[in-house]
Amino acid sequence: MINKIAPTLADAVAGIPDGATILVGGFGASGSPHDLLDALAERNPKDLVIVTNNAGVGERGLARLMKLGCVRKLMCSFPRVAGSTVFEELYEAGKLELELIPQGTIAERVRAAGAGIPAFYTRTAVGTPLAEKREHREFNGKTYIMEEAIHGDFALVRAKYGDRWGNLTYSKSTRNFNPVMAMGAKCTIAQVAKVVDLGALDPEAVVTPGIYVDRVVQVGV
Amino acid sequence: MINKIAPTLADAVAGIPDGATILVGGFGASGSPHDLLDALAERNPKDLVIVTNNAGVGERGLARLMKLGCVRKLMCSFPRVAGSTVFEELYEAGKLELELIPQGTIAERVRAAGAGIPAFYTRTAVGTPLAEKREHREFNGKTYIMEEAIHGDFALVRAKYGDRWGNLTYSKSTRNFNPVMAMGAKCTIAQVAKVVDLGALDPEAVVTPGIYVDRVVQVGV
Amino acid sequence: MKNRLNRCEIAWRVARDIPNGSYVNLGVGMPLAVADYVPEDREVIFHSENGVLGMGPKPPDDQIDWDLTNAGKMPVTLLPGGCFFHHADSFSMIRGGHIDICVLGAYEVGENGDLANWILPDKKQAPAVGGAMDLAAGAKKVFLMMDFCSKDGEPKLLPRCKLPLTGVGCVTSVYTDVAIVDVTSGGFVVREMIEGVDLDYLQARCGAKLRLADNWQVLKTPKIDLPEVKQVPPGVAAAKRA
Amino acid sequence: MKNRLNRCEIAWRVARDIPNGSYVNLGVGMPLAVADYVPEDREVIFHSENGVLGMGPKPPDDQIDWDLTNAGKMPVTLLPGGCFFHHADSFSMIRGGHIDICVLGAYEVGENGDLANWILPDKKQAPAVGGAMDLAAGAKKVFLMMDFCSKDGEPKLLPRCKLPLTGVGCVTSVYTDVAIVDVTSGGFVVREMIEGVDLDYLQARCGAKLRLADNWQVLKTPKIDLPEVKQVPPGVAAAKRA
Numbered sequence: 001m002i003n004k005i006a007p008t009l010a011d012a013v014a015g016i017p018d019g020a021t022i023l024v025g026g027f028g029a030s031g032s033p034h035d036l037l038d039a040l041a042e043r044n045p046k047d048l049v050i051v052t053n054n055a056g057v058g059e060r061g062l063a064r065l066m067k068l069g070c071v072r073k074l075m076c077s078f079p080r081v082a083g084s085t086v087f088e089e090l091y092e093a094g095k096l097e098l099e100l101i102p103q104g105t106i107a108e109r110v111r112a113a114g115a116g117i118p119a120f121y122t123r124t125a126v127g128t129p130l131a132e133k134r135e136h137r138e139f140n141g142k143t144y145i146m147e148e149a150i151h152g153d154f155a156l157v158r159a160k161y162g163d164r165w166g167n168l169t170y171s172k173s174t175r176n177f178n179p180v181m182a183m184g185a186k187c188t189i190a191q192v193a194k195v196v197d198l199g200a201l202d203p204e205a206v207v208t209p210g211i212y213v214d215r216v217v218q219v220g221v
Numbered sequence: 222m223i224n225k226i227a228p229t230l231a232d233a234v235a236g237i238p239d240g241a242t243i244l245v246g247g248f249g250a251s252g253s254p255h256d257l258l259d260a261l262a263e264r265n266p267k268d269l270v271i272v273t274n275n276a277g278v279g280e281r282g283l284a285r286l287m288k289l290g291c292v293r294k295l296m297c298s299f300p301r302v303a304g305s306t307v308f309e310e311l312y313e314a315g316k317l318e319l320e321l322i323p324q325g326t327i328a329e330r331v332r333a334a335g336a337g338i339p340a341f342y343t344r345t346a347v348g349t350p351l352a353e354k355r356e357h358r359e360f361n362g363k364t365y366i367m368e369e370a371i372h373g374d375f376a377l378v379r380a381k382y383g384d385r386w387g388n389l390t391y392s393k394s395t396r397n398f399n400p401v402m403a404m405g406a407k408c409t410i411a412q413v414a415k416v417v418d419l420g421a422l423d424p425e426a427v428v429t430p431g432i433y434v435d436r437v438v439q440v441g442v
Numbered sequence: 443m444k445n446r447l448n449r450c451e452i453a454w455r456v457a458r459d460i461p462n463g464s465y466v467n468l469g470v471g472m473p474l475a476v477a478d479y480v481p482e483d484r485e486v487i488f489h490s491e492n493g494v495l496g497m498g499p500k501p502p503d504d505q506i507d508w509d510l511t512n513a514g515k516m517p518v519t520l521l522p523g524g525c526f527f528h529h530a531d532s533f534s535m536i537r538g539g540h541i542d543i544c545v546l547g548a549y550e551v552g553e554n555g556d557l558a559n560w561i562l563p564d565k566k567q568a569p570a571v572g573g574a575m576d577l578a579a580g581a582k583k584v585f586l587m588m589d590f591c592s593k594d595g596e597p598k599l600l601p602r603c604k605l606p607l608t609g610v611g612c613v614t615s616v617y618t619d620v621a622i623v624d625v626t627s628g629g630f631v632v633r634e635m636i637e638g639v640d641l642d643y644l645q646a647r648c649g650a651k652l653r654l655a656d657n658w659q660v661l662k663t664p665k666i667d668l669p670e671v672k673q674v675p676p677g678v679a680a681a682k683r684a
Numbered sequence: 685m686k687n688r689l690n691r692c693e694i695a696w697r698v699a700r701d702i703p704n705g706s707y708v709n710l711g712v713g714m715p716l717a718v719a720d721y722v723p724e725d726r727e728v729i730f731h732s733e734n735g736v737l738g739m740g741p742k743p744p745d746d747q748i749d750w751d752l753t754n755a756g757k758m759p760v761t762l763l764p765g766g767c768f769f770h771h772a773d774s775f776s777m778i779r780g781g782h783i784d785i786c787v788l789g790a791y792e793v794g795e796n797g798d799l800a801n802w803i804l805p806d807k808k809q810a811p812a813v814g815g816a817m818d819l820a821a822g823a824k825k826v827f828l829m830m831d832f833c834s835k836d837g838e839p840k841l842l843p844r845c846k847l848p849l850t851g852v853g854c855v856t857s858v859y860t861d862v863a864i865v866d867v868t869s870g871g872f873v874v875r876e877m878i879e880g881v882d883l884d885y886l887q888a889r890c891g892a893k894l895r896l897a898d899n900w901q902v903l904k905t906p907k908i909d910l911p912e913v914k915q916v917p918p919g920v921a922a923a924k925r926a
Contacts, residue, residue, distance in 0.1 A: 002705045002727045027492045027529075028515045030508070053529075055568075080570040081515070091568045100569050103491065104533030104576035108336070111530040115329070115772075116779030116822055118360035120341035123579040124537060127556070127610035130575065139339035139369070148360070165729065165738070165765040169425065172509040172526055176492045179528040183776070199764025204390065205426035206767035207528070209737050211707050211729070211782050223463045223485045248734045248771075249757045251750070274771075276810075301812040302757070312810045321811050324733065325775030325818035332772040337537030337580055344821040345779060348798070348852035351817065386487065386496070386523040393751040393768055397734045400770040404534065420522025427525035428770070430495050432465050432487070432540050 004166045004216050005195055009039035012189050012217035016154055018045050019072075023110060023152035023181035024052035024062060028081060031174030033158040034061035035219045036191045040156070041065045047072040051110065051150055053103060053177055055079035055087035066090055075150070077103035102130060105147055107180050113149035114183025114212070121146055152185030159208065162192035163199075166213030167206045175207060182212045189215045225387045225437050226416055230260035233410050233438035237375055239266050240293075244331060244373035244402035245273035245283060249302060252395030254379040255282035256440045257412045261377070262286045268293040272331065272371055274324060274398055276300035276308035287311055296371070298324035323351060326368055328401050334370035335404025335433070342367050373406030380429065383413035384420075387434030388427045396428060403433045410436045445636055446619040450666040452587050454479040456545055456617050459585070460486055464542040465535075467491065467577055470514040472587050473545035487523075489541055491573040493532045496524025513573070536573065536580040544581035546574065548588045548616070550603040553629040553650040555613040557584065558605035571608075578609025590618040590647060597649035599623065599630060620644065622661060629653065634661035687878055688861040692908040694829050696721040698787055698859045701827070702728050706784040707777075709733065709819055712756040714829050715787035729765075731783055733815040735774045738766025755815070778815065778822040786823035788816065790830045790858070792845040795871040795892040797855040799826065800847035813850075820851025832860040832889060839891035841865065841872060862886065864903060871895065876903035 006012040013036055016022070022040075026032030041064045048071045055076055056062030063086040065071055074096060079087050090096040101109070102124050112120055121144035125131045134145035157178040159168035168190055170178060182188045190208075195218045227233040234257055237243070243261075247253030262285045269292050276297055277283030284307040286292055295317060300308050311317040322330070323345050333341055342365035346352045355366035378399040380389035389411055391399060403409045411429075416439045447455070453475035460466055460476070462484040468474050477499065480486045488497040490512045497512060498519035506517045535541060550558040557578050561569045578584060592598055599616065615633075616623045621644055622634040631653050632644060641654050689697070695717035702708055702718070704726040710716050719741065722728045730739040732754045739754060740761035748759040777783060792800040799820050802813045820826060834840055841858065857875075858865040863886055864876040873895045874886060883896045 002729070027511075030492065030511050030515060078570040078572040079568045088567065092566055098568055100571055102571055102575040103529070103573040104537055104580075107529040107533050108338070108537075111776075112341070114780045114782075115776035116781060117329070117341045117343060118363075118365055120333070120338045122338060122537060124576045126579065128575060128607045129561075130571065142339075144339055163765060167765060167767060170526075172425075172507070172520070173490070173492050173494050173511055174509050175526050175528050176532075177529045180530045183780070197764075201765075201767070202426065203738075203762055203767040204393075204428075205423065206769075207425075209767050209769060209773075209777075210765070211731070211737060211777055223487070248753075251734065251753050251757060299812045299814040300810045309809065313808055319810055321813055323813055323817040324771070324815040325779055325822075328771040328775050329779070332534075335538045335540075336534035337539060343779060346817045347821065349817060349849045350803075351813065384523060388523060388525060391768075393749070393762070394732070394734050394736050394753055395751050396768050396770050398771045401772045404538070418522075422523075422525070424496075424520055424525040427527075430525050430527060430535075431523070432489070432495060432535055 003164045004210070004214060005164050006215045006217040009035055009217055009219065010042070012036060012215050013039045013043060016040060016043065016045060019047045020045065020153040021049040021051065021151070023155040023185050024050055025157035025176065025178030025181045026052065027176040028054045029057060031158050031170065031176050031178050032061055033156040033191050036156040036189060037061040037065055041068055041070065044068060045070050049073045049075065051075045051106065051152060053077050053106065054081060055084045057081060057083035063087070066096065071096060073097040073099065075099040075101055077101055077106055100130065107177065109147050109150040110180050110184035113151040117149060119146050119148045150184065152181070153187065155181040155185035155188040157182050157188065157190045159190050159192045161194055161196050161201060162190055162216040163196050163201060165198060166210030166216055167201050168192065168208035168213060169201055169205060170207055179208045182208045187214045188212055191217050191219045193220065194218060224385045225431070225435060226385050227436045227438040230256055230438055230440065231263070233257060233436050234260045234264065237261060237264065237266060240268045241266070241374040242270040242272065242372070244376040244406050245271055246378035246397065246399030246402040247273065248397040249275045250278060252379050252391065252397050252399050253282055254377040254412050257377040257410060258282040258286055262289055262291065265289060266291050270294045270296065272296045272327065272373060274298050274327065275302060276305045278302060278304035284308070287317065292317060294318040294320065296320040296322055298322055298327055321351060328398065330368050330371040331401050331405035334372040338370060340367050340369045371405065373402070374408065376402040376406035376409040378403050378409065378411045380411050380413045382415055382417050382422060383411055383437040384417050384422060386419060387431030387437055388422050389413065389429035389434060390422055390426060391428055400429045403429045408435045409433055412438050412440045414441065415439060445638060447636065447663060448666065448668050450475055450668055451663040452617050452619060454663045454666060455622070455661065456585055456587060457481065460543055465489055465540060467536065467541050467544040467581065469544065469546040469574070471547050473547060474514065476545050489535060491532055491536065493527050493529060494520065494524065496521040533576055536576045539580060539582060541581040543583045543585060544577040545585045545587055546577065548586040548598065550598050550600055550605050551586055551613050551616055552603045553601055553625065555611040555625045556603045557608045557613050558603040560608045561606050563605065574608050578612045583614040584612045586613055586616045588616065588618055590620045597647055600649035631655050632658055634659050636661045687880060689878065689905060690908065690910050692717055692910055693905040694859050694861060696905045696908060697864070697903065698827055698829060699723065702785055707731055707782060709778065709783050709786040709823065711786065711788040714789050716756065718787050731777060733774055733778065735769050735771060736762065736766065738763045775818055778818045781822060781824060783823040785825045785827055786819045787827045787829055788819065790828040790840065792840050792842055792847050793828055793855050793858055794845045795843055795867065797853040797867045798845045799850045799855050800845040802850045803848050805847065816850050820854045825856040826854045828855055828858045830858065830860055832862045832886070839889055842891035873897050874900055876901050878903045
């Protein structure tokens with residue numbers, strides 16, 4: 001029998017080593033897998049590379065992981081929001097490396113990893129500082145830059161419902177980056193508000209098919 | 222008010238000119254927009270380029286369009302199935318140009334058009350005759366080929382339900398190529414089994430958001 | 443100039459230029475107000491980069507659902523016909539040219555349509571770009587909402603941007619507190635000016651050459667009072683919830 | 685050789701080599717039979733390229749739903765936990781390396797793991813490739829199901845394929861009517877042979893050098909009768925429905 005359900009948060013994040021590249025779902029606090037991040041912080045790993053959209057707010061989740069000094073590098077589009085004080089202090093102290101990537105380019109680069117596409121061309125960021133060091137190329141008279149896939153060792157995502165095959169559905173706009181990050185890692189770990197029976201999710205409405213998911217843990221609503 | 226509902230099939234396919242490139246959903250007969258194709262055949266256009274997976278079976282839909290001599294070129298992955306006699310006769314008589322493309326590469330090239338990606342790299346077809354004339358390039362020690370986006374002037378797709386904003390849902394495996402083709406064209410036309418009220422479709426389960434759809438026509442179940 | 447438009451009045455004017463049936467993305471900040479002024483006889487579908495089409499207005503305080511937020515991380519609603527999708531799909535819509543209009547703020551705009559709106563010099567704080575470069579490159583039309591000059595009175599319309607760019611040759615029109623300026627292949631063209639302002643006034647405050655459109659008009663809006671701001675900053679609200 | 689395996693018996697043997705929890709894509713034709721022989725203590729999730737995960741067996745004739753078909757365009761069912769998705773998502777799973785095993789037929793296989801299974805020479809008919817190249821390039825393991833020799837007695841295991849390739853260096857193992865052969869960095873290695881066959885027998889019918897695995901075993905299956913074929917060919921059925 002296939003059973004991807006992890007009994008505890010600690011089981012869910014087991015085996016994440018120092019130096020891992022971790023894709024993290026969510027858009028700010030919306031859909032952020034806070035509980036998985038907190039559980040990961042308990043393990044106190046070092047030198048993590050985090051790929052996500054924002055840089056954590058308050059003291060939980062990603063902010064906590066950063067505050068504990070677990071994160072070497074952050075790849076994101078928008079690290080600066082009200083409340084991202086942990087990030088700001090570390091960044092200004094030169095204790096955290098930042099790679100800024102346009103939001104849609106993060107999404108497409110991670111999707112590319114999941115879809116077996118090593119690189120693609122995009123018009124986003126052409127002519128800007130974020131296009132520096134990128135290969136430029138013309139198609140049909142317009143200039144594009146090449147962007148390469150971003151592969152994760154692990155992905156941490158948050159969904160509303162999950163089943164033992166790893167199928168996931170989300171709630172409203174908390175979906176955001178979660179299904180994309182789920183595609184792009186070798187091992188995807190999902191926290192869900194509720195584990196449901198196999199067959200309970202509408203097969204027409206499953207957003208992340210279980211093929212992308214390795215572990216599911218229920219953390220309550 | 223936004224109203225994408227076309228009253229008749231003839232209205233739905235109005236304005237498709239000679240020489241148009243048309244993306245057609247479906248996988249064999251499954252999910253094929255037969256009624257739109259038949260309505261298009263009524264207009265008897267010339268020199269069409271059709272991008273789809275198969276080459277029509279029997280006498281309806283794509284087979285009819287080809288039999289009438291409307292199709293100059295077919296871009297597909299699997300033209301040869303039992304019942305694709307119209308295609309076979311035209312092909313063997315040299316009256317139809319065929320460009321064979323791997324199935325996943327068709328899907329990704331059309332998705333790329335919809336997603337603003339002019340080209341991407343894939344491992345599919347490397348070392349095969351279908352990689353000839355393609356740029357080859359190494360990433361992380363493996364060889365890939367470059368594939369360019371396939372843009373449609375029009376897309377013809379079939380869905381189960383649609384609303385006046387153009388949102389679409391599908392039935393089971395008839396979904397197949399339809400949502401992909403819907404993304405890749407300047408003008409997307411959908412035949413649906415039933416037009417429903419705005420708000421009747423579950424916002425978590427809309428597969429093709431109306432932003433990709435220009436016209437919706439109900440053709441009964 | 444005492445009858446300069448406030449940001450709500452600019453938003454009102456931008457909304458007049460959004461045709462029925464448009465798919466529109468509103469940038470975080472000032473542009474979000476545009477949604478409040480869509481003429482009643484038009485249906486406009488708002489896209490939010492975090493995976494929403496058919497975004498509706500802010501809910502009443504007692505109906506806030508933190509699972510449904512906009513690009514600014516503030517609670518919104520969903521109109522009938524709206525739907526949700528993930529970030530790769532959301533930015534396919536943007537990058538793929540499916541958004542008819544996006545409305546953004548700006549630090550500078552060049553007469554060649556270049557846009558700078560993401561980074562200021564000499565700041566110690568980390569840079570942040572979000573979806574601005576995707577929108578600038580992908581939307582069919584880019585409308586800017588900004589004051590004609592900076593708070594220090596410096597021109598923001600320039601021959602070429604001096605700040606690092608967000609996008610190249612992407613700007614369609616600039617909606618300001620004193621004028622509407624279109625970006626054309628021949629440079630900046632003033633389409634509308636508020637009462638009491640003339641081309642000389644604008645030119646004196648503009649770094650680039652301005653031309654007046656032959657059919658220019660007076661820029662008029664109803665008088666709209668700025669709302670009292672009592673919102674909790676989004677980061678704080680989000681942190682609270684987390 | 686009278687005790688050669690028939691295609692159901694080969695399918696039975698392939699099914700033994702599919703671990704619990706695998707995501708498996710079965711090629712059209714002979715490989716589809718593998719689904720019938722998954723050991724009862726294992727759960728295997730079948731992927732169909734046309735957008736199905738968790739594909740179940742053929743339905744009874746009175747429960748056929750033509751909206752739910754497989755890659756061969758024949759009616760199937762969906763298991764609890766199954767779901768639907770579109771073609772770009774389906775081939776992301778394939779190209780992205782998420783399919784653990786795909787089982788394909790073959791015309792030829794090279795000792796370097798090259799596969800030829802999509803086009804025969806000197807045919808007037810149009811070529812057709814479907815998803816074979818995507819699967820060959822993308823699946824983590826490629827199992828082949830085929831007879832050891834062609835119907836004309838020609839070797840199908842060769843130093844290098846002579847036919848146009850489907851994929852390069854992609855084949856993991858070859859399941860045939862007389863032996864199971866693994867593709868290794870050192871070439872073909874016979875893992876199992878049926879009773880009454882030895883390496884000389886196989887080598888005489890193989891174009892490439894065969895080695896015998898140290899721990900080779902006898903290839904045994906239960907006796908399975910071939911089903912009577914009464915199916916309507918898929919194209920005809922589809923045309924009827926259309």
